[in-house]
Amino acid sequence: MTDVATRGAPARPGLLGRAAPALLGYAAVRALGLAVLALWSAARGKSGHTLLTARWDALWYARIAEGGYGYEVRLPTGDVHSDLAFFPLLPWLERLGAAVSPLSYADVGFLVSLCGSFAAAWGIFAVTEHLYGRRAGVCAVVLWAALPVGIVQSMAYSESLFTALAAWSLYAVLTGRWVSAGALAALAGLTRPVGLAVAAAVWAAAYAANGRTGSGGGPDGVPGPERAPGDGARRALALLLAPLGAAGYVLWVGHRTGAGPLGYLDVQAGWRNGFDGGLAFARFVGGRFTSFPSALAGAALVAGVGLVVWLYALCLRRRQPPPLLVYAGIVTALALCASGYFGSKPRLLLPAFPLLLPPAVALAGLRTSRSAPVLGGLALVAAGYGAFWLNGSGPP
Template sequence: MSDDERHGATAAHRRMDIARGGRHALDTEFTEPPDRPIREDIRDPRFLRAVVVGLTIYLVSRLCVIAGAGVRAAQRVVDVRKDIADGILDEAEPSAGSTISNLLTSWDGRWYLEIVRGGYPEGIPDNITYEQLEARAAFFPVYPWLVRVVDFVLPGGDTFAALLTNFLLGAVSVVLVGVLARRLFSVAVAARSMTLYAVFPGSYVLSFAYAEATFIVLAALCLLFLVEERWLLAGLAAAVGTGTRPNGVALVAACAVAALLAIRRRRDWAALVSLALAPLGFVGFQLYVDAQTGERGAWFRVQREAWSEGTSFGATAVVNTFRFVTSPLSSPADALTALTLIAMFAMLWCLWKRHLPLPLVAFVAVVIALMLIPETVTARPRFLFTAFPLFIAVGAWWPEPDSDPDHHRASWDRSGWDVVLILGGAGLATLTGLYGVFGAIP
């Protein structure tokens, strides 16, 4: 056997051991791309069928979001009818479509649309509050600028462009999660990962005018390129990704770990290209906002003053969870925190059992840390959702029914999977409804 063949066999055995979650995986580094070309994965008929299933589940999950938003639409119509009957209002009854659209563009969506319509402010008042339009300087530019382009190309207005963009990017993100899972594991794992990703309650954000869909697409591309060791493409995806959301800095950590491993193992100094490019989006946005507003550190001041973003390093999450345990029906926000933490620990356990490449682990770790650090808005389903490699870990952990000789165990696993899907769909609709009706910060 030649040195190349021996090296390839060793790498293949190491990847198989990591995919199985064996103990040897704890002492190895998943630093080499799979032996097969990526085009073989994408063209595999079995994988294509899995993608069809994943996209079908995605469409069904969007119906769950619409169902949840319909609850708010019904409540709004009832309230307006009562106000009209009492003489408080003198206006037409709102349509279900407009009410649902207003819900899907509320909260952060409102600020992104303000950027689409008016760009960034030319100055920021002292002691700014979130009620002032200049507070839009707290939101990153890639998603609203993309919406502006779509709005320029397509008719229908900026609201339609924002929601359509996220719907399409959401579908792309489902496929990318599947491609990444297939590169690391199997077609079955890819199918399960796409399904879990689509029905997770935090996936409601793919239907709102939020930046998560854009960020996840860019992050998935970056992580996929890191696995493939395509350093320039990984760096470019990361550079745009860090200009999409604050937790985009997790991509810098992923590129740093990938570069460190590549240099330590093979002296592949080209890996530093991805690390050099990764933070450019975040840094560039800070410089742009500072120049636009005429002050240094404008974004940080808006975060501090308008949004009261301090640090608690997880204390807020613990306090909110304790309040939920002692009084479970008192606060939807506390319930969301507690349930998010439960889901997070369960997914991290799956990650421990089924090891992912270290760059993906670094990405997940930073996203979770940034979710828990803030003092105001802490653990939420949509923040955990952006740690999407966890869905691959859960999909890889879930037992293969055909490979389990115990028929009763296989039946239990199948039933458990059905329960997870039902709970996911129900949670997706419920979370959207609670968000709209009670204004629970998601």
């Protein structure tokens, strides 16, 4: 009877098939953003393609891809902007793509970002569906696409590539694929300095797994990874692999500069970027309230930080699995508490997708006739803001 029932049951679609609505929604939101950017840029006599591929950090990545490391700019203030601040995975991929295709380094960077953004969307869906169901997964992906700074997902930057590696590493630890989780964390560590957050998430997951017995579920009924023979050895290998990318690059920079293991911090200091617990950012926000209308910008910054903190508090209250809490907490802390590049902080928060899971679950509980207008409205706002942002003077 069981065999007959099993044969008669419809086959469950694979993960990609289940993610199809989310990926279609993601494509629609990003296409809208790119279309608005193209129109806005044309109206201002600018090239949307150039804004996406050949400005700000994209130029640094393309230069590394073309000539390797060693370029720096010495400013009149005495600061030294070195390309050693940029982690190597994206330039490596740009060099590889340019070697096997007629595309320029910048265009390969755009293609990597485009593919990475869809891989990230798929990974975000996989994590969210595993924890809260398919409908919540679709909402989480569309929310991520419709963030005000979502246009960065389509730039020749490393955020999309990093988020893809982080999301799939987190999905791997949630489903007990320890070696894959460690390998993906190592690659994430070669992509951005915050890659250590992914390694920390793998370590947190291993610690939590050691505290479980049997194949018990996670918090609030969230399914935990199945335990299998040899699981301990695979966890140990994941713990070894996870930090190798970030640690390897940081140690290489220290060796190259002759400054020892902490030489990368000196490189970041040349960009006036460091970790001060948020004091410099607090002074920056406070300075907005000295005049009008800059006080409006200050109020918006305070509201934005408050929203981020509130979302993380919701993640804690709803007992997200430890690896997600550790990952999102570190990404958020590093973004908000860095001492430089205040205008880039929204972009630095882009990989912190677990913050979107509480609102995604809430939207999933609504009827489509109510959730669709909310998501559509956010997509329109994101498209307009992204075009305005990239056509401004400062880097995103």
